[in-house]
Amino acid sequence: MSFNPPVNSIMYLLRYGFAMDNLRENVSEDIVGDELVSDILNGASGFARDVLAPLNRVGDEVGAALSDGVVTTAPGFKEAYKAYCDAGWQGLAAPEEIGGMGLPQVINVAVNEMLYGANMAFGLCPMLTASALNAIIAHADDGLKSKYVEKMVSGEWSGGMNLTEPHAGSDLGVLRTKAVPNDDGSYAISGQKIFITWGEQDCSENIIHLVLARLPDAPAGSRGISLFLVPKYFVGDDGSLGKQNNVKAIGLEHKLGIHGSPTCVMEFDGAKGWLVGPENRGLACMFTMMNEARLFVGVQGVAIGERAYQGALSYASERVQGRVIGGAEQASILGHPDVRRMLMDMKTGLMGARTINLATAVAGDLAKCLADETERKQAHAREALLTPIAKSYGSDMGVRVASIGLQIHGGMGFIEETGAAQHYRDSRITPIYEGTNGIQAIDLVGRKVRKDGGEAMFSLINDLEKIHEEASGMDVDIIVSLESGIRVLKLATDMIVAGDDRDVLSVASAYLDLCGDVVSGALLTQAVMNGQKANDPQASAMQDLLKYHALTLLPQAQSKLAQIKAGADAVFTLPVSQLADL
């Protein structure tokens, strides 16, 4: 159950992927040079392979334990976390002025895919730290920043995101945790939060919680929620750690997967916190970092999928069973057409989803570095548009691929010791957290497509059409499939823009899937063309995957159209009373 991060595949996409040329033209060679990127990826790969991957199984089997409010993580996690901080991985994309390396997000995504693939449960801790850190950088006052930011960039202190309450999951507007002003400018936070990833643990020296709560006079609903910073241990003006705040873990969830990641029930009992951002604007402050977290969940999907793929490929290469066509001797099942088909399904799907993840990150980088403000805004709109697709398509692909990986193992796949089942279990959280994939689809059709009258989506489609035009010399199956896919996406987008709310929401998920298949197919096409232009020897293998994509994934676009046309009728016609047994 070793894991070798797919450095070559990722490097290829960083060299030839969508808009990477644009990024290279607009940032310093110092941070996107081929040699530097290669060094970083190989360094991360080694760390992922040697330090994190070996702990994946013990994380699953032993998991985290809670006793008297103290969480003990699985053996080896604490040491690995220290090594992670020492190597400086946490600050890869953080600005240099606060102690980070200032690298583009796209490289951060590439690195994190490796870390998640090695050990997703572990990787969630840094992810939460990054989310909390982003919110603090964007919205906290200078006093809070100077106290907390540096230690979080290094990872010495981790972050926790305390949003969900039992009755307030996808709809945070109804949450009840209270924040009462103290005399000293701080607030007393009281309430219970659930599903708090790495909310309590023994790896970092301190945990900086961001907590959504209501001020006493706050308006009802989502416009009455504020964001607070609540440290586990108080921090003195000299940066020293003081006594523990009134926050503790009172429960650990018994989950299907990611056992290595402690998912806590957190109790805030008059815990002292400080306001981050304006009063009653907590949800808006949270949303500024939501895009990044959502992208990283899409990355997790691909990451676990990659690990499941490697496990399946290794098993298929070693498992001798039956004869291949025309062979007299028993052979490994890798030669069996249906096993090869499953491996192609996995590898192609992953490469496609990976292109979307990287394209989303690049759009975010361009939104920061482009000189022209209009172009920056367009890049930002592109990032916003691609984010729900990256999150959903990547996470659904991860689950699908993990399931195929288990299948390739046959009966052994169902036995826990084999490891394939863990990927099947771990991956299943990704379509759920950071906004369920259904919420992503609503976000896509609502905020990202209809709100601007389809402008950002038609701009993307325009880019995809350019790719198709450039690709005119390619294999005809690819051209035809891509053309048909883009046409369907255009038709469907017209319907989404013009449709009424109920129709559009009823087909939002089908539309998102369609976007994923078509966009990934087009982005893969461009990566192949760019590689061919550069005479890269890997372009040929990438084209084989593209061809398989054109034969299996792109054609699914067409099959979504009838459903999208039908709108709400198809979904709501069956009376509620008939939903149970007829």
Add this chain to the structure above:
Amino acid sequence: MSFNPPVNSIMYLLRYGFAMDNLRENVSEDIVGDELVSDILNGASGFARDVLAPLNRVGDEVGAALSDGVVTTAPGFKEAYKAYCDAGWQGLAAPEEIGGMGLPQVINVAVNEMLYGANMAFGLCPMLTASALNAIIAHADDGLKSKYVEKMVSGEWSGGMNLTEPHAGSDLGVLRTKAVPNDDGSYAISGQKIFITWGEQDCSENIIHLVLARLPDAPAGSRGISLFLVPKYFVGDDGSLGKQNNVKAIGLEHKLGIHGSPTCVMEFDGAKGWLVGPENRGLACMFTMMNEARLFVGVQGVAIGERAYQGALSYASERVQGRVIGGAEQASILGHPDVRRMLMDMKTGLMGARTINLATAVAGDLAKCLADETERKQAHAREALLTPIAKSYGSDMGVRVASIGLQIHGGMGFIEETGAAQHYRDSRITPIYEGTNGIQAIDLVGRKVRKDGGEAMFSLINDLEKIHEEASGMDVDIIVSLESGIRVLKLATDMIVAGDDRDVLSVASAYLDLCGDVVSGALLTQAVMNGQKANDPQASAMQDLLKYHALTLLPQAQSKLAQIKAGADAVFTLPVSQLADL
């Protein structure tokens, strides 16, 4: 986490489903009368709901334990098994002359869907008994039959199927377990078998193992395997139980799901056994009952899917979160379009797969009861053709539906206590055991379609075309989608019949999926039409599901065609050396 078997849905399909009229014309009213069937289904439903369903969770949590070769099943299983036997469920479809009720297989399938839905881990024990019993009835000599059959029909003695060895899974031809003749006509069986479902347990009084092994002078490969009956406890001529045979469980697998079902490593150490069927014909003897077991796995897929659906529907009805369109108050998520969409995906997919299961069983019944030999043979060919589709489509659908069910629960779905995760775990074995779905696809294209030049498949397509013709007055979306699906199936079948081995095997799974979508759509169409003719008030709800099928599942047929046309190239072009990281 209660469970109410879908009696109305199943009754509807038994009344109006494919070929049910033919069955009713050819068997006695005594065994297919509406009142009798309704009584049986309601009886089974009550048993499933009240006795088996409440044990599903403890089966998962506590599971089975092995100590000194003795397996103890989860609390309550032993008592439930006794109640199962006392009620006579085991003998439902067994011939009356050996103590069964002699009911058609289609009713047995209906009943078992309920039992599996309530507690699949439990249901595997009766399933294995039925498989072993069928083999004994078909192939054992009268002495063995008179000793073992009656107690197995009652369920007092259960059956075990000992096929797999560590190096011999899908390819049984290479198994090594030995059978050495004793002086008294019996054989001494020695070897180790793995993945033996209910191979050892404390529910039944005796366990009658069927074991595949090699005689000393047997030819190599699959033509040198014989079948033996090996009882756990010896049986005296008076039917009394004697001492234990040299067979015991030496390990229990640590599985992803179906924890309530003990999956044993069995050791035969010179265990005494008796030959069943001719020497070296063991695999052929096994195959005579394989069809039934495979169908029942497809039934398990639908069964778990139904339970997952009920859990999701119940959660969606109770979980208040967010507002529905146009609503001012918080409402249950059942009103959210994307949640409703997921429920429709689940319910429609299940109903479609259920029609295939029942049609497969009816074909088997007709193969026995039709007066005309040619028609019997055709019915048998139809059963053989539909079996791999029923197995794969039903099991894949079960996994898919269980995953959607978990998704509807949001974060709660990932918490084990909610129960949704158990369905996701349990269902995952069904695409694997009784021949992986990849093997089913090979069976479909090879033995079932190409061997007879497509005769059985074209005969089925002919029936589907008749359904389409009759349906000309229906909703245009349904007609168009069905017509297109049947056309694609015909085209694809031509390719399967004419293609070369490697091409056909490379696209076998895509072809099987295509068959499942098209056949289920057509069979559902007929069930709707028959219900409409009878003015059944439920026909309207069934038509809503059919419409949804026509918008979401049938259109996927078209998307498979490019892949099927491409054949082996698409799958094999990427060099083996490039399968790992580029």
